[in-house]
Every structure is written in structure tokens, then in C-alpha cells.
Amino acid sequence: MATTATSAAHSSSSNSMLAGLVCTGNIHLVIGTNPLAASRCTQALAAGAQPVLIAPQTAELHYGLQSKIDDGSVKWQQKAFEDDDLFTLGRAEVGNVVDAVFVTSGPREDLTAHISQLCRRNRIPVNVVDAPHLCTFALLSVHTDGPLQVGVTTNGRGCKLASRIRREIASSLPQGLGQACARLGDVRRRIQEDDCLALGDLDDSLDQGALFNKLVAEEDVRNRRMRWLSQACEYWPLKKLASVGDEDIDRLLATYPGLGNDTGRKDGGGGEADEPKVGKLILAGSGPGHPSLLTRSTLHAIHHADLILADKLVPAPVLDLVPRRTPVHIARKFPGNADRAQEELLEAALAGVRAGKTVLRLKQGDPFVYGRGGEEVDWFRGRGLGDRVRVLPGVTSALSAPLFAGVPVTQRDVADQVLICTGTGKKGKAPTPPEYVASRTVVFLMALHRIDGLVRELTTHMAPDPDAEPPCASTRAAEANEARPLWPPTTPCAVVERASCPD
Structure with missing residues (x-):
């Protein structure tokens, strides 16, 4: 059951703590006989709890309540509420104290405030309809699809609005x-x-x-x-x-x-035929993330490719443009498996081209700006594809991210040059840091996960790695490092991430 923990002294500046409660076997007390009481019983049953209805024998029951009472899923205590009900109708393993109380009769009745005060004094979760100040928890507006639950709350600012937002979210899934x-x-x-x-x-x-x-x-x-x-x-x-x-x-x-290697699946192409068809490979950049920033050439390639092999960082809105009939493989890259995943994609692409397919190798940003695009072109041409390899440019985040952040990379009297660097070298090692030049804008890609180390490298003279180079080269690197102008700690900087994406 999805709930929010609230407080009687709930301030307008604070939000609730969302929680998913395991209610299997719990006893939920429901006070009232209106349609909301029937809804609360239904929610309790869905969460595995046992609802107990408190209402006089003469009360007029909602038909939803009556049907659940008739089939035995809801127990009806045919009497008015008494304080002892909170401490006698619960489970034996918790001293017969009920696990939660739902009051559906409205906040203006004196009994409602009394029940709320009694529950709060004894730390029994209580929910009162239309009275956030009397509640210690509230139910979310929930979309349920098997084990998936998506809950929305406005923290007492509008149940109808929460339901509307929940429907909008559910319709997008x-x-x-x-x-x-x-x-x-x-x-x-x-x-x-x-x-x-x-x-x-x-x-x-x-x-x-x-x-x-x-x-x-x-x-x-x-x-x-x-x-x-x-x-x-x-x-x-x-x-x-x-x-x-x-x-x-x-x-x-x-x-x-x-x-x-599972590249020999239905969309990866089989072996060569006796007379292989002429396929081709398109290496394209998908830009900084937003679909509207794709080039027309790349969009055309997405719509007409027979097979698409995409990096894992290509965002979902771009992949949503792929026709449903077109198979898509996404790189299985994670720390420790990047090289193997790269080999799988290259082999799948080669098999597809040799089978006569138009294969789109889709990358983030621009394929030739820290995208291993040059390596891939050499790899494919070294295996006989030659001029069947075509490269399409993309808008690199190295230039678009500063733009989205409102930072011009060049500006008269401020910066007359731009340097693009990687924050992570081969095999995850730190690259050689650039020297400080006051009139130069430096853009670091793939650096956010090690930003602390990058700052240290820029602002201090780090000892060289003796295993990284031969001794003579290591000595020269150390001398160059000592002579490198350090970056002032006051250098203005901006961290930009997912700038063109909706979230």
C-alpha cells in the first residue's frame, strides 16, 4: 500500500515521506458507510489487509460495502464506534491493536476529531477524509500494473489534481x-x-x-x-x-x-551468402539528446536503416523515432565490459553489412568527438567495407551544452580559443591535464563521475604514474607537469548535464 506520512502540524514548505507499506495480514478499521468507505475497504484488500467496518446495524450501507460483507471479505462490527475498538479488534501478535484507521464520515463531526486525537496519542496511523490536519498518513493516487506501482500525491492540495496527474503519467507508460x-x-x-x-x-x-x-x-x-x-x-x-x-x-x-556472442540473432544477420548483397554502414551522431537537434541526414538514416546498433547513452526520445519494424540493439556497456560490448556491436554491424543490410551505428553527440568513431571507421575499412562506410556528423555536447547553460565558449575580450578534453582516459585512467590559459575556454567531457580528481589534477602538480610510460618519457612528463601553469581555484566553471533533455 502506497502512503505518505503526514503530520497535524504539516507546514506548507515541507513534503511528506513516501513509503510502500507491507500490509499483509494487517487489520484496517474503516469507520463510515459511504462510497469512500467501500473504496478504502477495496484498497485494504488489494494490499492484503483485513478491513473491519464499524457501523450501526441500522446504517444504510453502500452497495459496494454490502457485496464485500456478503462474500465475507469485509467484517462488519454492527455497532457505533467505541474507543476500545482500537485496542481489541487488532491482531493478537501486536496486542490486539489495529494497524490503521480510516475515517470516512468527514472532518466536521466531533467524533472524527476525537478518533484522530486518540489514534495519534497511541501512535496508530489514521486517515480522515478531507482533513489533512487530522491525518498521520494519506493514500496516494496509484496506478498499478502487476508489480509496478506509480503513486502521486499533492500533499493535501487537491485529490482531483493528483488523480489527473496520475492518469497522465499512466497514459505515457x-x-x-x-x-x-x-x-x-x-x-x-x-x-x-x-x-x-x-x-x-x-x-x-x-x-x-x-x-x-x-x-x-x-x-x-x-x-x-x-x-x-x-x-x-x-x-x-x-x-x-x-x-x-x-x-x-x-x-x-x-x-x-x-x-x-549473440549477434547472430534474427536482426544481426547471418553468414555470407554465395553472392552477398551490397550492404552499407552509416556511422551517425544523435546530437546532444533532444530529437529536434538531430540532423536531417541522421533522421533519414534512422527511418530507413535495416538494423540499428545504438550506444546506451542515446536517449529514449531519439530511439522512439525508430520504426517499430526496425530491430535495435543497445550496447551492453558497463564497467568491466565496455571493450567486449564494443566488439559485439562491431561484429553485429559487420555481419549485417555482409548480409546486404543498411546498418546504422548510432552514437551520442558527434561520432568523431570522443565517440571512438575514427577507430570504428578504421576497423570496418580494414575488413573490406571501404567506401561503404559513411559518417554523418552530430551536434557535439562539447559546444551545445555550454550554449544551453548560457555560457558562450568564445567571446571578445574574454575567450578567444576553445579546448575540448576528456575527463576519463583509456581504461578509466586520468588523462594529462591541460595547462591554464586565461583566454581559453576548456570543455571536459565524461568527467562528472571523477570531478574531484579532475579538480585536484588541474590545481596541483600531481606525481606522474611510473608504470604509465617508459622511464625517460616519465621523466619528461614529470618535468612538463612541474612547468605547467596551474588553474586558480577561483576559475569560473559550470557543470552541465542532460541540458537538452526534458528532465
Whole structure:
């Protein structure tokens, strides 16, 4: 059951704490006989609780209440409310104290305020209709789809508005997302169960060296699967997640234990035919994130490609432009698997082109600005694709992000040059920091996750890594580093993230 914890002294400047309560077996007291009382009973039953209705025998019951009483799902105490009901109708394991109280009769009755005060004094959660000042919790307006629940609250500012917002959110979610949550949750559970079984079979004897090494390798594979699952949940478009089926789940569990290549699927192309068709590869940048910032050439390629291989950072609004008939593969890149994921995409693209398909390799930003685009072009041309490789430019975030943040990268009498750097080098190592030039704007890409280290490198002379270069080169690097002008700590800077995205 989704709730918000509120307070009688709730201030206009504070919000509630949202919580999902496990109510299985709880006793919920419902006071009132109107349609809202029937709704509260329905909500309690959906959460696994047992609703108990308090109302005199002569009360006129709503038909929804009457039907639930008739089928036995709601228990009816045919009497007026008494204070002892809070302490005698609950579960034995909690001293017969009820777990929650819903008052549906309205805030203007004296009994309503009395029940609220009694519940708050005894720390019993209480909800009173249309009276936030008498409540210690409130129910959210909830959309439920299987295990997926989306709740909205306006913190007592308008139930109708909360319902409207909830409907708008629910209508934007793809069909089948709840089933996808169940399937992906099943994958997570199965991976965890595999871990438990493997660890349970491990003998403590140090003589089992071969077995131990085998289990260590298998554990690394399971960690890779779990990391990939986390990355898929975070970066895949919701429509793609909603389309995940049982076959996709089985494929995931089957391919990752062997770290095999699954590019030979229906949309990855098969082997070469006796007379291969002439395919082509398009390497394109999707720009800084917003679909309206795509080039017309890239949009045309998205609409007409036979196969699309996308980086995980390509945002969902761009992938939503892909026709439903076009298969899309998203890079399974996560820490420790980036190189392998890159190989999978390259091999899938090569297989697709050799099968006569138009393959779109879709990247974020501009493919030749820290996008490994040059490496990919060399890789494909080195395997015989030649002029069948076409590169389309994209708007790089190195220039668009400052613009969205209102920072001109060049301006007369302020900055007459621009330097674009990476904040993360190969294999995650720190790159050589640039020297400080007062008239130069420096843009760092892929640096947010290590911004503390970057600031230290710019403002201090760091000791060189002795393992990074030969001794003579390391000595020269150290000398150059000592001579490098340091950045003043007062240098103006801006951190820009997802500037062109709706969120």
C-alpha cells in the first residue's frame, strides 16, 4: 500500500515521506458507510489487509460495502464506534491493536476529531477524509500494473489534481511495463539464486584450487550479468524494456555464462551468402539528446536503416523515432565490459553489412568527438567495407551544452580559443591535464563521475604514474607537469548535464 506520512502540524514548505507499506495480514478499521468507505475497504484488500467496518446495524450501507460483507471479505462490527475498538479488534501478535484507521464520515463531526486525537496519542496511523490536519498518513493516487506501482500525491492540495496527474503519467507508460518488471525481477532473482548455489557448493579445503578458480570465474560472469541488467534498466527505452519477453530472458541467462556472442540473432544477420548483397554502414551522431537537434541526414538514416546498433547513452526520445519494424540493439556497456560490448556491436554491424543490410551505428553527440568513431571507421575499412562506410556528423555536447547553460565558449575580450578534453582516459585512467590559459575556454567531457580528481589534477602538480610510460618519457612528463601553469581555484566553471533533455 502506497502512503505518505503526514503530520497535524504539516507546514506548507515541507513534503511528506513516501513509503510502500507491507500490509499483509494487517487489520484496517474503516469507520463510515459511504462510497469512500467501500473504496478504502477495496484498497485494504488489494494490499492484503483485513478491513473491519464499524457501523450501526441500522446504517444504510453502500452497495459496494454490502457485496464485500456478503462474500465475507469485509467484517462488519454492527455497532457505533467505541474507543476500545482500537485496542481489541487488532491482531493478537501486536496486542490486539489495529494497524490503521480510516475515517470516512468527514472532518466536521466531533467524533472524527476525537478518533484522530486518540489514534495519534497511541501512535496508530489514521486517515480522515478531507482533513489533512487530522491525518498521520494519506493514500496516494496509484496506478498499478502487476508489480509496478506509480503513486502521486499533492500533499493535501487537491485529490482531483493528483488523480489527473496520475492518469497522465499512466497514459505515457508503454503497455506491458508491469510484466517487464516481473520478468526482469525474475532474472535478478535467478542470478542471485545461482550465486547462492555456487557458493554453497564451494568446499573450504584449499586443495580444491581448480574448483575455486572455476567458481571465481563464474562469479565474475554473474557479476557481469547483474551489472548488465542494472545498465539495461537504467538506459534502455521503456518501450524496449516493455517488449522484453521470456525468450529474451532465456537468451540473457544463456549467453552471459559463456560470454558468447549473440549477434547472430534474427536482426544481426547471418553468414555470407554465395553472392552477398551490397550492404552499407552509416556511422551517425544523435546530437546532444533532444530529437529536434538531430540532423536531417541522421533522421533519414534512422527511418530507413535495416538494423540499428545504438550506444546506451542515446536517449529514449531519439530511439522512439525508430520504426517499430526496425530491430535495435543497445550496447551492453558497463564497467568491466565496455571493450567486449564494443566488439559485439562491431561484429553485429559487420555481419549485417555482409548480409546486404543498411546498418546504422548510432552514437551520442558527434561520432568523431570522443565517440571512438575514427577507430570504428578504421576497423570496418580494414575488413573490406571501404567506401561503404559513411559518417554523418552530430551536434557535439562539447559546444551545445555550454550554449544551453548560457555560457558562450568564445567571446571578445574574454575567450578567444576553445579546448575540448576528456575527463576519463583509456581504461578509466586520468588523462594529462591541460595547462591554464586565461583566454581559453576548456570543455571536459565524461568527467562528472571523477570531478574531484579532475579538480585536484588541474590545481596541483600531481606525481606522474611510473608504470604509465617508459622511464625517460616519465621523466619528461614529470618535468612538463612541474612547468605547467596551474588553474586558480577561483576559475569560473559550470557543470552541465542532460541540458537538452526534458528532465
